[in-house]
Amino acid sequence: MNLDNIQLFILVYKAKSFASVAKELNVAPSSVSRAIAGLEEQLQARLFQRTTRTLTPTQLGENYFHRVEALIDELELARDEVFNQNSEPFGKVKVTASTSFGQKVLSPILNGFFDRYPKVRLDLVLSDTQVNVIDDRFDLAIRHGALRDSSMVAKKLIDVNYVLVASPNYLARSAKIEKPRDILAHRLISFAYSSFNTEWNFKKDELLETIPIEPILTMTTASAIQKSVESDTGIALLPDWAVKDELRTKKLISILPSWKVAGKDFDASIWLVYPSRRFLPVKTRAFIDYLLNNVKVV
Incomplete structure (x- = not known):
């Protein structure tokens, strides 16, 4: 059986389109269609239902994809191990x-x-x-x-390391934050995960303070939380890798920088x-x- 046609089938299955695969490979769509038809002939099974607008895998096509994708990956891995262990x-x-x-x-x-x-x-x-x-x-x-x-x-x-941040505009119009418990007077934005949305912990030297929180907004991505903070919505706890540039340019301000801050876990x-x-x-x-x-x- 032609492995190239099987690899082509995997691409078509993922793209759900002959034309997009043909464009990616810089070949004519008809050649992709013929290759899939040839594979179907070999298997004596229809892998896709075709209409003028859609290309939908059949149940046999679904089953075949889940079997052959792993095999092709293993073949590529074997090739890498045998021929490329010490090469580019x-x-x-x-x-x-x-x-x-x-x-x-x-x-x-x-x-x-x-x-x-x-x-x-x-x-x-x-x-x-x-x-x-x-x-x-x-x-x-x-x-x-x-x-x-x-x-x-x-x-x-x-x-x-996590950093408590807010925008300059938000801080200018809001109550001052001089100690961890002061955050309770503010609008808090948090990750939606249980390790972040119920409490924030503050540590300085031997002192540890746990502050229960009730966020006004929870989201699943750091970038979405950051955009909300930059729009003056409130205060958030964000990872240093997400906000280091904004802290450097003063687009965001670090709050209580002398404290180490985390959700439930500092590690x-x-x-x-x-x-x-x-x-x-x-x-x-x-x-x-x-x-x-x-x-x-x-």
């Missing part, structure tokens, strides 16, 4: 990260990675829902906070997590090393 990295690396971290930290540094490794392609999936690395066939996950899956290999990327880090494989593909190792050398919070 190439191929696709599938990575998942949170939306805000991807936008704020990863996107600005990727140009340098592609300059160094022009034959590597990144499939960067940004989501605030934690994916299953194994089932969803990710090479690498960038995870925040405490890790739950001990079966995975984890390497710390950065330590994270906050960002981790690189990947499947526990005996042989880590060169392309994945290259991206991990690049992140370790280039992701910094100053």
